[in-house]
Amino acid sequence: MSLTLVIGNKNYSSWSMRPWIAMKANDIPFKEVLIPLYLPGSKEEILKHSPAGKVPILIDGDQQVWESLSILEYLAERFPDAKLWPSDARARSHARSISSEMHAGFMALRTHCTMNLWLPPKPRPATHTPEVMENLARIETIWSDCRKRYGGPFLFGKTFGNADAMYAPVVARFRNYGLPVTAETRAYMDAVMALPAWREWYDAGMKETWIMRHNEPDWPLVRGKPVE
Amino acid sequence: MSLTLVIGNKNYSSWSLRPWIAMTAAGIPFEEKLIPFETPEFRREAGPAAKVPLLIDGPIRVWESLAILEYLAERFPGAKLWPADIAARAHARAIASEMHAGFTALRGHLPVNFARKVMKRPLTPPVAADVARIEAMWGECHARYGGPFLFGTSFGAADAMYAPVVSRLLTYDVDVSPATRATMDAVTALPAWRQWRDAGVAEPWVYAEDEVDWPQVHRA
Numbered sequence: 174m175s176l177t178l179v180i181g182n183k184n185y186s187s188w189s190m191r192p193w194i195a196m197k198a199n200d201i202p203f204k205e206v207l208i209p210l211y212l213p214g215s216k217e218e219i220l221k222h223s224p225a226g227k228v229p230i231l232i233d234g235d236q237q238v239w240e241s242l243s244i245l246e247y248l249a250e251r252f253p254d255a256k257l258w259p260s261d262a263r264a265r266s267h268a269r270s271i272s273s274e275m276h277a278g279f280m281a282l283r284t285h286c287t288m289n290l291w292l293p294p295k296p297r298p299a300t301h302t303p304e305v306m307e308n309l310a311r312i313e314t315i316w317s318d319c320r321k322r323y324g325g326p327f328l329f330g331k332t333f334g335n336a337d338a339m340y341a342p343v344v345a346r347f348r349n350y351g352l353p354v355t356a357e358t359r360a361y362m363d364a365v366m367a368l369p370a371w372r373e374w375y376d377a378g379m380k381e382t383w384i385m386r387h388n389e390p391d392w393p394l395v396r397g398k399p400v401e
Numbered sequence: 402m403s404l405t406l407v408i409g410n411k412n413y414s415s416w417s418l419r420p421w422i423a424m425t426a427a428g429i430p431f432e433e434k435l436i437p438f439e440t441p442e443f444r445r446e447a448g449p450a451a452k453v454p455l456l457i458d459g460p461i462r463v464w465e466s467l468a469i470l471e472y473l474a475e476r477f478p479g480a481k482l483w484p485a486d487i488a489a490r491a492h493a494r495a496i497a498s499e500m501h502a503g504f505t506a507l508r509g510h511l512p513v514n515f516a517r518k519v520m521k522r523p524l525t526p527p528v529a530a531d532v533a534r535i536e537a538m539w540g541e542c543h544a545r546y547g548g549p550f551l552f553g554t555s556f557g558a559a560d561a562m563y564a565p566v567v568s569r570l571l572t573y574d575v576d577v578s579p580a581t582r583a584t585m586d587a588v589t590a591l592p593a594w595r596q597w598r599d600a601g602v603a604e605p606w607v608y609a610e611d612e613v614d615w616p617q618v619h620r621a
Contacts, residue, residue, distance in 0.1 A: 224537065224538070224541070225495070225499055225534070236488050236491060238491045238492075238494075238495050239495045239499070240494075240495050240498035240499050240502070241498075242467075242494075242498045242501070242502075243491065243494035243495040243497070243498040246471075246491075246494050247491045247494070250487065250490075251487075262461075262475065262476075263460070263461050265475075266461055266463045266468065266471075266472045267463075269463070269465075269467075269468035269471050269472065270463055270464045270465050270468040272468070273464075273465030273466075273467045273468040273501065274464070274465050276467070276498065276501055276502050277465070277467075277501050277502045
């Protein structure tokens with residue numbers, strides 16, 4: 174009954190954040206193993222846990238589950254009371270559609286606005302390419318459609334579920350890169366960022382010291398200051 | 402009780418192939434609506450994300466191939482699209498997700514094109530790495546679950562997710578192990594596979610961006 178979640182750096186690893194925040198927000202107990210990414214030996218360390226060589230990885234006894242979305246599916250089966258998917262079949266199919274859309278899509282946003290929690294939040298127009306703005310528009314439509322249909326504050330109602338977890342890193346991207354979001358979008362972002370689970374992840378990320386140059390858009394400034 | 406599956410061209414649409422072959426192989430009845438890419442009708446009909454495939458079930462619209470497969474697995478439990486055992490099911494979902502979001506080098510370099518004459522295309526190192534990962538994954542499934550399909554004797558959602566890869570490996574004559582070849586043979590022997598392929602080969606549409614030999618278009 175003891176779960177282990179293998180993750181990357183909290184400041185940068187958007188995929189790791191998804192199952193982590195879903196489990197924390199729903200009080201599913203687990204042990205965390207953090208492997209800082211892109212350091213000598215990182216890859217070998219990850220491969221010890223999963224043949225796909227990528228984080229996050231959930232370990233449940235002799236079962237290993239990789240890929241954020243399939244970990245969330247596994248948790249939904251394993252902890253039905255957490256209601257990680259909506260209980261209504263129609264809403265559940267909707268939640269899975271938008272989760273899959275996130276899982277495989279929004280490449281422009283993910284490439285230009287890599288997750289970086291300690292990046293001082295402000296508009297970075299160089300990253301607001303037409304493709305990124307298209308991604309933003311589509312995501313704003315998805316979120317507002319869900320909140321209208323299911324009443325908010327989260328995508329499928331009152332509880333933070335798998336679809337919210339899939340989009341949690343997007344909240345960080347919108348915030349840190351200062352994307353011009355609507356008030357409605359901002360309200361959703363605020364609901365997510367008010368979660369104790371969000372703050373716990375964020376605080377831990379801010380304390381990290383590993384710097385990935387290719388994920389620092391203001392280089393040679395990091396956290397707003399020149400690197401040594 | 403009547404389902405409609407909106408798909409793109411059969412020759413090129415790898416994402417459409419997935420739910421189509423899963424449903425056809427499992428004997429789930431549906432009406433097919435094919436909308437050729439790059440037409441105004443496509444933009445209008447292709448659902449909230451403007452992408453195919455799209456499954457319509459009464460008032461319900463499900464998009465994204467993986468989400469459609471999840472929906473079908475719930476709606477038709479008798480089809481056993483996911484393995485019955487929870488550990489095997491988690492494994493099937495992990496490799497299905499890995500396909501859904503990954504292997505971009507392979508997908509970019511070897512686009513699905515059933516009608517293309519089978520000819521070797523040299524692999525770049527990232528594409529070769531993708532092929533190696535897929536071969537390892539399929540090999541592990543066979544060793545664990547006994548084949549001929551990834552999770553045993555019936556063609557399921559994980560097989561459906563990888564069906565376009567079978568087409569890519571065949572069309573570009575990729576060198577693979579005998580074990581991988583056996584997996585490919587099991588898939589291509591399905592009547593559902595032959596039905597899709599024959600329809601794709603008969604289509605008139607040609608898209609330059611999916612023809613790797615452009616301006617040449619090689620046909621068998």
